[in-house]
Amino acid sequence: MTTACVIIDVQGKILSVMNDPAQTSENLVKLLTGVQTLGIPTILLEQYPDGLGPTDEAIQAALPHVQAIAKTSFSAYQSEAFIAALQAVDGLERIILCGIEAHICVYQTARDLLEAGYIVEVVADAVDSRTADNKQIGIDRMAQEGALITSVEMILFDVLGHAKHPHFKTISKLIK
Secondary structure, eight states, rough: OOEEEEEEOOOOHHHHHHHHHHHHHHHHHHHHHHHHHTTTEEEEEEESSHHOSSBOOOHHHHHHTOOOEESSSSSGGGGGHHHHEEEEEEEEEEEEEEOOOOIIIIIHHHHHHHOOOOOOOEEEEEOOOHHHHHHHHHHHHHTTTTTTEEEEEHHHHHHHTTTTTTTTHHEEEEEE
16 A cells, blocks of 8 residues: 655744644654655644744654645645645555644644545654643544544554564664
């Protein structure tokens, strides 16, 4: 199954006011390091970067060759540049979705991707909101609308498929 990873709005100014910025950042770096190791195409989004600044430095470091797509709509799927990036991934079926805020931009993007026919897997430990309640409401709502809820470890090992995968040891060390 052809998969891409989409990271939504993990900009320093926004990340700093999330419910658990340190854990969210740590999990995002693990996830993004893993998807880069596995060669999964990655799309990075920034909400109004002129006002909210660039992607957090730790996240940028995990994605050295990925250029951010700027957006102003809450749903990334309202951005023509984002849709073009999705279409550039030949045979794309599944999207690994992570970022902030779970109940706004991640939710609206998940909803629109599901409506467009993609399989959406939301990485619950790699999304956050300003409050734990809003994060949980966002995750619950995405699940109600058909998104699959996963974790960093779960999705990386799902992509691996078996212990004989050439990157098994690298991913195992990353998770520990």
